[in-house]
Amino acid sequence: MDMVLRVEGLRKTYGKLEALTGIDFEVRPGEVFALIGPNGAGKTTALRICATLLTVTGGQVTFLGRDLAKEPDFVREKISYLPEEAGAYKNMKGLDYLKFMAAFYGRTAAEEKEYVDRAVGITDLGARLEDKVGTFSKGMTRKILLARALMTKPVLAILDEPTSGLDVLNALEVRSMIRRYVKEGTSVLLSSHNMLEIEFLSDRVSLIDHGRILDTGTPGALKDMHKANNLEEVFRSAVR
Amino acid sequence: MKRFMNLLRKEIRELVTAQLVVSLVFTLALFNFIGRTSRKEVEKAMGTQTIAVLDLDRSASSLGIVTGLESANFKIESMEGRPKEEAIQAAGRGEAKLLLVIPSGFGDSLQGLAPREVETYSFMRSFSLIGARSQVIIRSVISALNDVASDRFLRAKLPDHDPDSLKNPIKTKDFVIVKDRMAEGSANMVAGLVSSQSLLIPVVLMMIVIYSSQMVISAVAMEKQNKTLETLLTVPIRRTSIITAKMLSAGLVGLISAFVYMVGFRSFMGGLGADEVQAASGAGGAGIMRQLGLYFDTTGYIVLGAALFLAILVALAMAMILGVLAEDFRSAQNMIMPLMFMVMVPYFISMFADIATVSLPVKIFILLIPFSHPFLVSQNLYLGNYGMIFGGLAYMLVVFIVLVGFAAKVFSSDKILTMKLRFGKKRGAAA
Known part of the structure; x- marks a missing residue:
């Protein structure tokens, strides 16, 4: 089976700080793959690299079999990235913002x-x-940004804390929307602090801490492995 | 191209905000208002003004002064029959800005070459320079009368001699040589005319560079502040296109803003009488300037345009890099300062010093600043220093290419997200 995204021995340093120490993971077609970990674990760095925003220090990332470092333009055509603290152009009307973003992707x-x-x-x-x-309120802005990320039905949607700033009802709505798009063929790489959200959305999960991956598996398999009731307990067990 | 145009449209829309339009309209209206007000004041000062005159002599010479003032478009308010103190009080209450007191025996003193003092009392009701004009006119009328009196005396004593030759035995005839051309005139006048011809160039350059740079720095900083940069960098458009769209839009909007500013500035200067002064000096000096070859032909204008254009490109590329360093809109405002200094240094040096005569280190320093070259182009064109001109253009082009290359590299690297300078915030507070 061809992987949508394959990350092998990925290293990233900022000066002397080693943010990623050589991690491996993959995103399969039509799955939601999640990175979970505490603040500063390296989740956002990994996502930014996969979104072609940051360069790699070592290792390799391939998207649909192509080297991401060598063909970033190819990757950008087929992915969409929702940063954790994203904003939209405040002077634009909501609809104009969507039209502006659509014009980058639509051929006709x-x-x-x-x-x-x-x-x-x-x-x-x-x-x-x-x-x-x-x-717009924070929630409305987040919704429009998520809509922007999903409207092109990308091969891979990279979502950093997709429900950040949303109330419970809106968060539930967003989660079901992500699930719906996955059914339609979009793969998702996401990160979140919210373990419940991860458990609900993800097919597979990697636990990441201090730039290294501790464990990878389905939420169920991880719970069994760590004899835990939920992912929070799994994470606590893994970092000990 | 479609994606680029989409981005360019967005960049222009982002820059042309209601605040910008309001500020431009306000600037234009303000300059226009100041210009109109100044023009009215100048017209008032140049129009008929009242001078009070207390003629205690009533001789032909004293009447000559009064006639001279009337012919200089002054309205004379006679204070005849009043003592001096009362005349001062009365003139002060009226609209006269000046009281002229001609003492008794004035005419005889002129004949006998035993000068008597004419007194003037200026009523300072405001401190504008224009308000002091009447005293200047009186001085010139009295100077003319002095000439007439001394000429009359010299003619009586030495009838075979020209009084002017006696008073000014050494005559001068000035010539100016520029390269291999020569014309009759003074170096001061030629320097003044050259400077007035190229007066607008540094002002235009300063305005465009400052406006455009501010736009481009703010455009990048606002993307960071509003957290839209990360999304923009992941959409399918080349990083060079992002840079080009931002520079082009800022250049266009900066150009329009500078044009509006210049229109306002011109209306302001016109109000201060600069148009009349320029026309007057131009009429007298045009012949000399043409004789000396000190005028721009089509090639000259093209070269000057190229120099200005390259300077703007360099400024935009620098601003783009500085914009990357800015964390938010506030720090972007501070980032503009180094650029402004880089434009102002050659501006002031070109005003007060001659690049040809400054010391070598200072000369190198000036020439290393890319914005110095447009300031030097007009002088070098006049003097035929084509090596300096084309060297300057080539230098600006190289600096632009290097800066754009650097900006593209920064935009394609992690630095676009990680490089930043902070102003006005403590490290701890920002972290």
Whole structure:
């Protein structure tokens, strides 16, 4: 089976600080793969590298069999990245923002319209999309950003804390939306502090701490391995 | 191309905000208002003004002064029959800005070459320079009368001699040589005309560089502050296209802003009478300037345009790199300072010093600043220093290529996300 993303011996240093010490993981087609770990564990660094934002110090990342470092433009055509602290252009209307982003991906006007229509459906913001993004609440902004990330049905959606800043109901809605897109063929690489969210969404999980992967498996397998009731207990057991 | 145009449109929309339009309209209106007000004041000062005159002599010579003032467009308010103290009080209450007191025996003293003092009392109701004009006119009228009196005396005593030759036995005839051309005129006048011809170049350059750089620095800093940069860097568009779109949009909007500013500035300067002064000096000096070859032909304008264009490109590329260093909009405002200094240093040096005569280290320092070259182009064009001109253009082009290459490298590396300088925040507070 061809992997969507394969990470092998990935190292990343910032000066003397070693953020990733040679990690390996893979994202399979149509699965949600999650990285969980405490602050500073290296989750966001790994995600940023996979999103072509940061360069690698050592090791290799391949996307659909192609070297990410050598062909970043190819990768950018097929992925979408939602950073943890992302924003949208405040002076743009919500709808204009979606149109602006769709224009980078659509090859034809019809394709762009299809993306925008899909995004409008995802946001469920209705007439508020005619307002400037600067007037949106944090939750509304997060929804529009998630819609932007999913509207093109990317091969791989890289989502860093996708429900960050959302209330319980909106978070539930977003999680089911992610699940729906995965069923339609999008693979997801995500990171989150929220273990419940990870347990609900993920097919497989890697526990990461101090730039190294401690364990990888399905949530069920990890719970069995660590004789734990939930992923929080798994994580506590793994870092001991 | 479609993606680039999409990004360019967005960049322009982001820069042309309501605040920018309001600030430009306000600047234009303010300059226009100051210009109009100044023009009115100048017209008022140049128009008929009242001078109070207390003629205690009533001789032909004293009447000559009064006639001279009337012909210089002054309205004379006679204080005849009043004692001096009362005349001062009365003139002060009226609209006259100046009281002229001609003492009795003034005419006879002129005939006998035993000068008597004419007194002037200026009423300072404001401190504008224009308000002091009446005293200057009186001085020139009296100077003319002095000439007439001394000429009359010399003619009476030495009828075979020209009084002017007696008073000024040494005459001068000035010539100016530029390269192999020569014309009659003074070096001061030629230098003044050259400087007035190229006065606008540094101002235009300063305005465009400052506006455009501020736009591009802010454009990058705002992407960071609003957390939109990471998303933008992962969409399928080349990093060089992102840089180009930001530089192009900032250049365009900066150019328009600078143009609006210049229109306002021109209206302001016109109000101060600069147009009239330039026209007057231009009419007299045009012939000399043409004789000396001190004018721009089409090639000259193209070279000057190329120098300005390259300077703007260099400024935009520098601003792009500085924008990467800025963490947010606030620090972006501080980042503009080094660029402003780099433009201001050659500006002031070109105003007060001659690059040809400064010491070698200072000369090297000036020439290393890319923005010095547009300031030097007009002088070098006049003097035919084509080596300096094309060397300067080539240097700016090389600096631009190196800076854009560096900016592209920064944008394609981790530095775009990790490189930052902070201003106004304590390290701990920012962490």
